[in-house]
Amino acid sequence: MMPAEMNLPFETERALGRLLSRLEVSLAAEISADPACWQAFQTRLGAHFPRLFRLYLELYVGHYDFFYHLEALLHLLARAAFARPADLRALDAQREADPHWFQSNQMLGGVCYVDLFAQNLAGIRGKIPYFKELGLTYLHLMPLFKMPAGDNDGGYAVSSFREVHPPLGTMRELAALARQLREHDISLCLDLIINHTASEHDWAKKAALGEPDYREMYGIFPDRATPDRYERTLREIFPDEHPGAFTWFPEIPAWVWTTFHSYQWDLMYANPAVFNHIAEEMLFLANQGVEIFRLDAVAFIWKQLGTSCENLPQAHLILQALNALTRVAAPTVLFKSEAIVHPDDVARYISPDECQLSYNPLLMALLWNTLATRDTNLLTQALANRFSLPEGTAWVNYVRCHDDIGWTFSDEDAARLGINGYDHRRFLNEFFRGRFPGSFARGLPFQENPKTGDCRISGTCASLAGLEKALLEEDPVEEALALRRIILLYGVVMTAGGIPLIYLGDELGVLNDYSYHDHPDHKHDSRWAHRPPADPVRAQSRHDPSGPVGQLYARFQSLVEMRKDRPEFAGGNLEVMDTQNRAVLGYARSNNGGARLLVFANFSEHPQVVPEAVLWQNNLMTKSCLLGEAGLQADGSLHLPPYDLAVFG
Ligand code: GLC
Ligand code: GLC
Numbered sequence: 001m002m003p004a005e006m007n008l009p010f011e012t013e014r015a016l017g018r019l020l021s022r023l024e025v026s027l028a029a030e031i032s033a034d035p036a037c038w039q040a041f042q043t044r045l046g047a048h049f050p051r052l053f054r055l056y057l058e059l060y061v062g063h064y065d066f067f068y069h070l071e072a073l074l075h076l077l078a079r080a081a082f083a084r085p086a087d088l089r090a091l092d093a094q095r096e097a098d099p100h101w102f103q104s105n106q107m108l109g110g111v112c113y114v115d116l117f118a119q120n121l122a123g124i125r126g127k128i129p130y131f132k133e134l135g136l137t138y139l140h141l142m143p144l145f146k147m148p149a150g151d152n153d154g155g156y157a158v159s160s161f162r163e164v165h166p167p168l169g170t171m172r173e174l175a176a177l178a179r180q181l182r183e184h185d186i187s188l189c190l191d192l193i194i195n196h197t198a199s200e201h202d203w204a205k206k207a208a209l210g211e212p213d214y215r216e217m218y219g220i221f222p223d224r225a226t227p228d229r230y231e232r233t234l235r236e237i238f239p240d241e242h243p244g245a246f247t248w249f250p251e252i253p254a255w256v257w258t259t260f261h262s263y264q265w266d267l268m269y270a271n272p273a274v275f276n277h278i279a280e281e282m283l284f285l286a287n288q289g290v291e292i293f294r295l296d297a298v299a300f301i302w303k304q305l306g307t308s309c310e311n312l313p314q315a316h317l318i319l320q321a322l323n324a325l326t327r328v329a330a331p332t333v334l335f336k337s338e339a340i341v342h343p344d345d346v347a348r349y350i351s352p353d354e355c356q357l358s359y360n361p362l363l364m365a366l367l368w369n370t371l372a373t374r375d376t377n378l379l380t381q382a383l384a385n386r387f388s389l390p391e392g393t394a395w396v397n398y399v400r401c402h403d404d405i406g407w408t409f410s411d412e413d414a415a416r417l418g419i420n421g422y423d424h425r426r427f428l429n430e431f432f433r434g435r436f437p438g439s440f441a442r443g444l445p446f447q448e449n450p451k452t453g454d455c456r457i458s459g460t461c462a463s464l465a466g467l468e469k470a471l472l473e474e475d476p477v478e479e480a481l482a483l484r485r486i487i488l489l490y491g492v493v494m495t496a497g498g499i500p501l502i503y504l505g506d507e508l509g510v511l512n513d514y515s516y517h518d519h520p521d522h523k524h525d526s527r528w529a530h531r532p533p534a535d536p537v538r539a540q541s542r543h544d545p546s547g548p549v550g551q552l553y554a555r556f557q558s559l560v561e562m563r564k565d566r567p568e569f570a571g572g573n574l575e576v577m578d579t580q581n582r583a584v585l586g587y588a589r590s591n592n593g594g595a596r597l598l599v600f601a602n603f604s605e606h607p608q609v610v611p612e613a614v615l616w617q618n619n620l621m622t623k624s625c626l627l628g629e630a631g632l633q634a635d636g637s638l639h640l641p642p643y644d645l646a647v648f649g
Contacts, residue, residue, distance in 0.1 A: 002057055012053050015067075016045070019074050026075065030082045037089075041081045044328045045074075051353070052324040055317050060272040069272035073279060073325075080283035081329040087179065088289060092331045102334060102357070102499065103394055105569035105591075108560060109189070109501035111140035111401065113154070114168045116533045117504060121169030121177050128184055130539075134507065135560040138499065139181060140189035140294060142402060144168050148198050148263060151521040154402060154531065156191070156296065157198035157264050161281040171288060178289025189292035189336070190285065194278050195300045196264040199256075203277070204265050208252050217274050218265050219257025219303065221246070227255045233308055237300075239449045240524060245309075259300050269301050269318050279325055286330035292357065294336045295319065298349060311345040319354045336396055340403070343386050343410050352392035360395040360498065361408050362386060367489045368405055368457075368464065372431040372441075374604040376585040377417050378409060383587060384576040385413075387497070394572055395498030399489045400464075400506055404446035404456035404527055405432070422453070432457040432464055440466030440478065440485075442512060444526040458526040461486055462509040467548065471511075479548060481605055483509070484643035487555045488601055491627070491645035494563045495599050497572035497589060503530075507556045508538050508549050562627050566649060568597045577618060579610050584640060586610070588618065597649035598623065600630065602640040612636035623648040 002008075020042070024031065031038045056073070060066050084092075095101060110131060118124045124141065131139060143155025146163040155165070164171050178188045197204055206214035221227055227246040234245045237259050246255040247262040257266040267274045282293065302314040319335065326333040337355035339346050343362045350358045366379040389395065407428050411421035430436040432443035443459035462468065465485040470478035486509065493500045516528030542553040563569050570591045577586035583604040590596045598618055602608045615621065615638055628646030633639050640646060 002054075002061060008054065009050075012050050015053055015070070016049050019071055020045075022071060023074060023078055027078055027082070030079075034082060037082055037084075040089075041078055041328065044331070045077075048324045048327045052321060052328075055321040055324065056272075059269075059275070059314060059317050059321070063272060066272070069276060073272075073276050076276065076280045076283065077325055077329050080280075080287060084287050084330065085289075087182075088287065088330070088332060091182070091291075095332045099392065103571050105567055106564055107137050107499045108135050108494075108563070109138040109140060109396065109499050110134065110136040110504050111142065111189075111501060112504040112534075113142040113402070113531065114144050116531060118534070120167065121164070121173045125177055125180055128180065128186075131181075131186060132184060134502070134556075135564060136502075137185055138187045138189055138292065138501075140292070140501070143191050143193065144174070145193075148200050151261070151263070152198065153261055153264060154527075156193055157196075157261065158193050159198045159200050160202070162284060175288040178291075182289065182291075187291040188289055189294055190290045191296050192278075192282055192285070192293040193296045194267070194282075195297040196258075196260065196266045199263045199265050201265075207265075208249070213273065216271050217267055217277070219246075219268055220252070221255045222253075224255065227257075229305060230303070230309070233306060235308060235310065236449065236451075238447060239451070240447055257303070260297070266300070266303070268303065269314070270303070275318065275321065279322060282322060283325065283329055286326065286333050291332055292334045292336055294338055295355060296338050298337050298355075299339045299341050299345065311339070311341060311348065316348065316354060319349065323353055323355075340406055340408060342408060343382070343413075346408075347386070347389075350393050351390055356393050357396050357499065358393070359401075360397045361406070363395070363493070363496065364398055364400075365405060365407050365409060367399060367492060368432065369407070369409070369428060370585070370603045371465070371485055371489070372428060372436075372439075375582050376579075376601075376603055377582060378414065378419070379585055380576055381413055381417065382409070383496070383574060383585075387572070387574055389498075389572050395496075396501050397493035397496055397498045398501040398503065399486075399493055400461040400503040400530065401501075402503070402527065402531055404458050405443075405464075406456045425455075426453065429455045429457060432459065434469070440469055440482065442466075442468040444512070444529050446526045458529050460510050460512050460530040460532075461489070461503065461506040463512040463530075465489070467509055468511045471548075481642060483548060483552050483555070486552060487559065488603070488643045488645050490556065491559055491647075492585070492599075492601055494559045495569060495589060495597075495645075495647065496587070497569070497574045500563070505532070505534065507553055508535075508542055509552045510535070510538065558627065562647060566597060566626070567591055568594055568649065577614065580614055581608055581610055583608050584610055586614070595649060597626070597647060600628075600638065600640060600644075600646045600648075602642065602644045602646075605642045607642060608640045609633070610638040610640065614638075620648055 145158045146160040147155045207218050231244045247258045299310045302312040303309040335355040336357035337349035340361045349355045370379045407425045414421045431439045432441045434442050442463040443457040446456040446458045448455040466482035470482050512529040513532030516522040522528040541549045544550040575588040579586035585601040588596045626647040628644045630640045630646035
């Protein structure tokens, strides 16, 4: 809380003056070696310090050593600015001049695990031609930092933010890779895992040994008293792994806050030293060439007794303060929030001053929902009411990722359409586990919680869309439908507005990999079913039009080509159309008042018709068909084959 009587503009000015004069002394050598950098730093700091100071005050003014931490923060910020390589400084200037660069219809993301996709960083470099062939401009490499041996939550347990996991390569190689990707117009995205570190991170090890400065970075409690009080209001995130949010470590001995796995120790951001440490690691990584940080599990970063400890206002202040730091020392950087929570909460992370990008978990979940129900009502409602974003921000739209599918639609939205959220989630889980009569999906349950009835779904795009079942049953009709479902979902994410993100492997129809059952570290986590190693034979067959892989890949390429050809797909402006047919989703896209593109998506395995009136209203007659097999009928209506995605423009 800010002191009420404080004259903020005056104090901001005074604090900045005091701090700069101290920096001028301690950084005298750097300043005389690189006066231009110091000049630019001061200019940017002048612009962003008021925001940074206000946020830091709000978060930490109650600490007697507030000013010590603030000074340390500015120090590390200035040092990061001096350490920034020349090519990244040039990129900073370029991005500052074109802040909307990521809104372009040329943008296309891909995501993969370094080891599973290409063994190591050198292997990833070798895949650049493939990334170019696909049209990627943004590559998210899954966590590649030093991680514990054995179970490490797919790298989401970080032992050091400054070291690449040795089997994958080195930090120097990572910086070189970032540069090579950039030369090919591909921006590197990495995770910034800020909620927790691995229990074997140096900070955690020192905390376990009782060093006070480190102990205060984590939630470490001698007995159950405090954990019990917190747990009254906490949700269980990984109930399969441990009940509640704390783990007992007899060797300390203490209870440690572990929202996710026992080896992932939550950081306590109420301590300004934690904020400063994470800021320093972030700026270090930005200077290696990371352009986009995927901010992992942001909903959990602030804890407060008596609350769910999710999505608290201070979590936003932390992110905004980190954002302000990037504006000063690495303005290229964008944040992408990973908040897989209620859609109202997802939206709160998105702003130019917080996270410019956000996963769109609602669109993702509702795409799958619509495949199951063949009814576009929830999806249409979500696009109409929840898709529009503030200027200077964008969705990252996706179909699948390395995580499970959580049914994070809003119960209130569902109720408005007469749908009971709880029952409907049960239906979706049954459907995607393949247990509902007639289901084409082959998914797996994840973190089923008998206490709450909660469950999420694992599985690859192709297996969830019916390809696994069709191939197993050697059913060519179902196989063709499954391919159409995949293209339908990807067609929506490529055209809806924002950055489409391909979970690499989906473009080749990769199926579930059940071998995780045999892996001691993975067998308890069904998400490994959709994290198979890349299969070179499958990749080879992408050019063979006689098989499902080649057919799928060719259609993927047409989707990408169409997106890149039409500037109307830039930006995020989307207008929902009433297609007068519940099985058909319809929307129009335009950008800067240009032409209007029309998209129709048939979510049913049966042909559907859109009546003539809808077409007249939207001037469809004056447009040509850019994609799909839709055709006008004699009566003037539009005929859409099963699962057709039709685009007119
Ligand atoms: C994020 C990751 C997930 C991981 C969790 C804990 O949600 O996507 O894979 O398990 O964070 O780090
Ligand atoms: C929880 C978290 C989400 C994470 C997921 C991992 O749902 O809210 O952030 O991705 O767990 O499965």
